[in-house]
Amino acid sequence: MNRKIQFNLNGKSISREAATHRLLLDLLRDEIGATGTKEGCGTGDCGACTVFLNGKPVNSCLVLSGELDGADVVTIEGLKIGPELHPIQKTFLQDGGAQCGYCTPGMLMMSKALLDENPNPTEDDIRYALSGNLCRCTGYAKIIQAVQDAAALLRK
Amino acid sequence: MKRTEPFDFYQPKTLAEASRLLQENGPGGRFLAGGTDLVIALKEKGLLPKYVVDLKRVPGLAGIRENSDGSITLGALTTMRDIEISPLITKKYPFLSQSAAEVGSIQIRNRATIGGNMANATPSADTAPALIALNATAKIASATGERSVNLEEFFKGPGQTVLSAEEILTEITIPKTDSRLVGEYIKFSPREMMDLAYVGVAVAYNLGEKDKKCDGVRIVLGAVAPTPIRAKRAEAALEGQVLTEALAEKIGAIAAEEAKPISDVRSTAEYRRAMVGAMTKRALLNAAVGPAKTWVERRERRY
Numbered sequence: 001m002n003r004k005i006q007f008n009l010n011g012k013s014i015s016r017e018a019a020t021h022r023l024l025l026d027l028l029r030d031e032i033g034a035t036g037t038k039e040g041c042g043t044g045d046c047g048a049c050t051v052f053l054n055g056k057p058v059n060s061c062l063v064l065s066g067e068l069d070g071a072d073v074v075t076i077e078g079l080k081i082g083p084e085l086h087p088i089q090k091t092f093l094q095d096g097g098a099q100c101g102y103c104t105p106g107m108l109m110m111s112k113a114l115l116d117e118n119p120n121p122t123e124d125d126i127r128y129a130l131s132g133n134l135c136r137c138t139g140y141a142k143i144i145q146a147v148q149d150a151a152a153l154l155r156k
Numbered sequence: 157m158k159r160t161e162p163f164d165f166y167q168p169k170t171l172a173e174a175s176r177l178l179q180e181n182g183p184g185g186r187f188l189a190g191g192t193d194l195v196i197a198l199k200e201k202g203l204l205p206k207y208v209v210d211l212k213r214v215p216g217l218a219g220i221r222e223n224s225d226g227s228i229t230l231g232a233l234t235t236m237r238d239i240e241i242s243p244l245i246t247k248k249y250p251f252l253s254q255s256a257a258e259v260g261s262i263q264i265r266n267r268a269t270i271g272g273n274m275a276n277a278t279p280s281a282d283t284a285p286a287l288i289a290l291n292a293t294a295k296i297a298s299a300t301g302e303r304s305v306n307l308e309e310f311f312k313g314p315g316q317t318v319l320s321a322e323e324i325l326t327e328i329t330i331p332k333t334d335s336r337l338v339g340e341y342i343k344f345s346p347r348e349m350m351d352l353a354y355v356g357v358a359v360a361y362n363l364g365e366k367d368k369k370c371d372g373v374r375i376v377l378g379a380v381a382p383t384p385i386r387a388k389r390a391e392a393a394l395e396g397q398v399l400t401e402a403l404a405e406k407i408g409a410i411a412a413e414e415a416k417p418i419s420d421v422r423s424t425a426e427y428r429r430a431m432v433g434a435m436t437k438r439a440l441l442n443a444a445v446g447p448a449k450t451w452v453e454r455r456e457r458r459y
Contacts, residue, residue, distance in 0.1 A: 001164050020165035021208075023195075042157025043196050044264050045350060056237075056266040061157070062195040063267075064188070066165040067210060113262070124452050131349040132261020 010078030020066030036076035047133030050106040057113040076105035087153040097146030099137035164207035175299040178322035190267035226332030232271025250447035251339040255286035280379035285358035289374040311383035336362040340443040380415040387411040408437035
């Protein structure tokens with residue numbers, strides 16, 4: 001079933017016909033061309049496809065396009081502040097918080113969700129918040145470092 | 157990963173309309189709440205519904221409220237994350253918050269709902285034992301009216317509940333509890349996070365302030381029977397008694413006898429049964445101490 005949907009993507013209004021059963025992940029990547037969001041497991045276990053839906057981080061592989069009418073969606077493409085990288089992106093770069101980089105968009109979105117709520121997280125807080133984001137390169141130590149450094153940068 | 161096949165998609169604005177859609181369109185429809193079970197079933201388990209009815213446009217189905225009689229109502233579309241962080245629930249029933257916090261990741265909990273967790277009736281559903289320990293009741297609506305079912309009677313088997321196709325679980329109400337109530341939920345699973353339980357144990361009881369005697373004891377086991385079950389002989393063994401480590405051990409052994417576990421990819425039945433004993437004992441003792449403050453403390457005091 002196709003339906004006309006309107007939603008905000010990274011602050012811009014999108015209005016289009018969409019198949020209601022289509023996944024948000026596929027709508028973003030294959031139709032809109034916003035390929036920053038990645039598919040890892042496809043079953044909500046790995047967090048690579050994390051986007052903000054109405055202000056909250058969710059797995060875009062488990063959201064149907066039919067649900068989107070009137071929604072607000074922010075993807076990794078919307079994380080930058082103007083031309084500037086977001087502080088979380090800067091510290092992931094600086095600290096080597098990415099190896100192959102496939103989990104990185106999801107890690108960044110979830111880190112942003114954490115720091116929005118908790119500007120001064122402990123290592124345990126970070127591990128808890130990122131427990132739904134898998135890094136197959138197992139680069140967790142540097143990811144945690146990057147989130148801690150981003151927190152410090154954002155507190156300045 | 158496989159993609160979903162097309163289906164008709166409805167977004168009713170009232171419960172009556174939602175229920176009528178099921179009646180008019182006949183078998184093969186599914187309700188959608190958070191989608192964290194349904195969409196996975198579409199993709200992974202080959203579920204091919206004729207149509208899907210999204211309940212999220214029906215107003216008033218989400219949210220937590222305290223009623224004038226001291227009971228607390230959780231709307232069926234309240235997310236697990238909202239239950240995890242609700243100031244009211246974390247203060248009054250920290251073990252219920254804890255059970256919601258055990259589900260998946262934050263991303264999953266921002267979508268997964270308490271109603272979906274009940275209606276999907278997975279034997280390992282984390283919030284079910286805690287809600288049954290709180291003697292919660294489910295309110296069910298259809299085009300023809302409403303009814304209430306105690307959650308203890310709600311589950312009929314894996315994936316099976318008392319709900320008929322056109323009925324909608326609308327809210328869950330926890331009756332007013334005694335001010336002396338303490339409780340604990342322990343999820344014991346292969347990984348600390350992001351996995352299903354080998355065993356889930358919820359306990360709740362009233363702890364006498366001076367005499368330390370326990371009454372109103374509820375011990376509910378998840379993942380060790382086709383539905384969540386109360387361990388009633390274990391409950392009776394604590395009724396009117398002062399909890400000691402030796403008594404907790406004995407009660408754990410009784411609960412282990414009452415479990416009806418199966419062997420599967422996660423665990424053998426024998427191991428599950430042994431862990432029911434160990435986790436029931438710890439849950440009873442932990443409840444008396446008070447809620448864990450962090451997830452690390454929660455993990456450590458499980459062992």
